[in-house]
Amino acid sequence: MKNIYLAIVILCLCISCEDVLEEVPKAIAAETFYKTEAEFESALFGAYRQLARSPFHRNYLLINLSQVDYGVGRGSYSSTSNFQGLDPTNIGRTNSMWSAFYLSIRDVNLVIREGSEPDVIVEANILDPLIAEAKFMRAFNYFQLVLNWGGVPLRTEDNISDPDVPRSSIEDVYAKVVEDLEYAEQNLPDNQSMTGRPTKMTAKTLLADVYLNMGSWQNSRDKALEVINSNKYQLVNVSEPDDFYEIFGSNIISTSEEIFYMKYNPLSPNSFVVMLHKDNRDYYYGNGAYAAYVPDSTENKTIAEWDLNDLRRKFNLYNWDIGVGSKTLLYKKFTDPDQGLSCDYPIYRYADLLLIYAEADCRANSGPTVDGMEKLNMIHRRGYGQDPNVSSPEDFNFADYTEESFIDLVLQERLYELFSEHKRFYDLKRTGRLKSTIKDVKGIDFADKQFLWPIPNTEYEYNKAIDEVADQNPGY
Numbered sequence: 001m002k003n004i005y006l007a008i009v010i011l012c013l014c015i016s017c018e019d020v021l022e023e024v025p026k027a028i029a030a031e032t033f034y035k036t037e038a039e040f041e042s043a044l045f046g047a048y049r050q051l052a053r054s055p056f057h058r059n060y061l062l063i064n065l066s067q068v069d070y071g072v073g074r075g076s077y078s079s080t081s082n083f084q085g086l087d088p089t090n091i092g093r094t095n096s097m098w099s100a101f102y103l104s105i106r107d108v109n110l111v112i113r114e115g116s117e118p119d120v121i122v123e124a125n126i127l128d129p130l131i132a133e134a135k136f137m138r139a140f141n142y143f144q145l146v147l148n149w150g151g152v153p154l155r156t157e158d159n160i161s162d163p164d165v166p167r168s169s170i171e172d173v174y175a176k177v178v179e180d181l182e183y184a185e186q187n188l189p190d191n192q193s194m195t196g197r198p199t200k201m202t203a204k205t206l207l208a209d210v211y212l213n214m215g216s217w218q219n220s221r222d223k224a225l226e227v228i229n230s231n232k233y234q235l236v237n238v239s240e241p242d243d244f245y246e247i248f249g250s251n252i253i254s255t256s257e258e259i260f261y262m263k264y265n266p267l268s269p270n271s272f273v274v275m276l277h278k279d280n281r282d283y284y285y286g287n288g289a290y291a292a293y294v295p296d297s298t299e300n301k302t303i304a305e306w307d308l309n310d311l312r313r314k315f316n317l318y319n320w321d322i323g324v325g326s327k328t329l330l331y332k333k334f335t336d337p338d339q340g341l342s343c344d345y346p347i348y349r350y351a352d353l354l355l356i357y358a359e360a361d362c363r364a365n366s367g368p369t370v371d372g373m374e375k376l377n378m379i380h381r382r383g384y385g386q387d388p389n390v391s392s393p394e395d396f397n398f399a400d401y402t403e404e405s406f407i408d409l410v411l412q413e414r415l416y417e418l419f420s421e422h423k424r425f426y427d428l429k430r431t432g433r434l435k436s437t438i439k440d441v442k443g444i445d446f447a448d449k450q451f452l453w454p455i456p457n458t459e460y461e462y463n464k465a466i467d468e469v470a471d472q473n474p475g476y
Helices: 006-014 017-022 037-052 059-066 075-082 088-115 124-149 170-187 200-214 217-229 241-248 311-316 350-364 370-383 403-417 424-430 434-442 457-462
Strands: 258-262 317-321 327-331 345-349
Touching: 037 088, 037 124, 037 258, 059 075, 059 088, 075 088, 088 124, 088 457, 124 170, 124 200, 170 200, 200 217, 200 258, 200 345, 200 350, 200 424, 217 350, 241 311, 258 350, 311 317, 311 403, 345 350, 350 370, 350 403, 370 403, 403 424, 424 434
Parallel strands: none
Antiparallel strands: 258 345, 317 327
16 A cells, blocks of 8 residues: 555545535634644645645546547536537536635645744744745646636735735736745755655756746756756656556556656545546456547547557557447556556656757757757657667657757657646647647637636635636636
8 A cells, every 4th residue: 555645644534525625724723733843744735635636636637638639528528628618517627626726825825924933943944845845836736727727816925814816917927936936946855755745856847847838948948957967867668568557557656757746545546547447447446437538540630640669559548349339549547456546646757857858948949959859769769668768760860850840749759658647738738739739630620718717706706806707718
């Protein structure tokens, strides 16, 4: 049994979902609670739990799988794959994610605020990394918010008690994210005693991704290179498709690729896995909910163009007979044959970081470089079962690519490497290829309203500083 985040597990057992949403804000007495290292850590673990049990538990990932070129939502998720905006059911799901992100922000804001109080009895060398971890988590939450909702209310330790906070611009949200991450990378430890908590390199990785989405290419490249040059991470070698379970298997506690993951175990389970499978005990011990699938390669151009010699193609998908004379494909990267629901979910791993570097390096230099191509080739070689660090016949030649064709190559490699890891929608959106890709693969005109999710009605009901018409995202 995996013993990750025992404190979070204890919280899961002691506090029901309803209790968290309704009771915790009035149950925490900051003046008596935030005094010791254990109390600060307990509040931090609560912030992680908000994410692990809600956004990264099911709906966040399934909606992302349903609104890309290769994926299709099923049942109540199916409307997402029409690309005409979210229906009321899925709006309700995104509303719950908004709440979870802000509940996590509330928890870390309390840590940051109370950590500055003069009567705190925690030594600075212990407290400063905890404050840095809180700021990392706040930055992570706001990054998810700005990616999905655009500009949002910026709630910090300074206005934590004020319900009326205006919607900030996208630029101001990103500025706060960068500010928090710069603090985090300076004050987080090089190593953590507990697997899964962020380190300096975790902060640098998130900062590299943030800069990439801001279009700050040189900064993104430089931060990614700092992580690469730290030599703290390396790609796991594989020689056959199922060797990738040495990275993703439900029995794996950590790997040399792990930078930042949502951690799960049988007492704090990952039910995302339940939603991916149907009647296949090799991959999931139960029947599964089969909430998302991939069309057969004869029906989907993205899958049809994926080389069958690429081990990732064989690893990521399996055929399933839908019972009407044809077959569809289901996801098998995340499995649970042993009834543990212990499969961790990757937010950042080294392969992702190398591809962030390759893209930012190309943009910063107005074209591909030998080094940027080498980082991409490392991922590509591994996909074909070869040593990532040794040149191979599968390598691409940087001289064959322009800036834009290299970006297309990076996106292709990110598609194959990060398949079903919730990155595809944001990759296509960031590079301005989302609408054209959906049209090309699925023949659907992508509605602009699906670029962002709607601001929840509950926010307008309690936050009088924003207007439900003027501040709502387009189309809702």
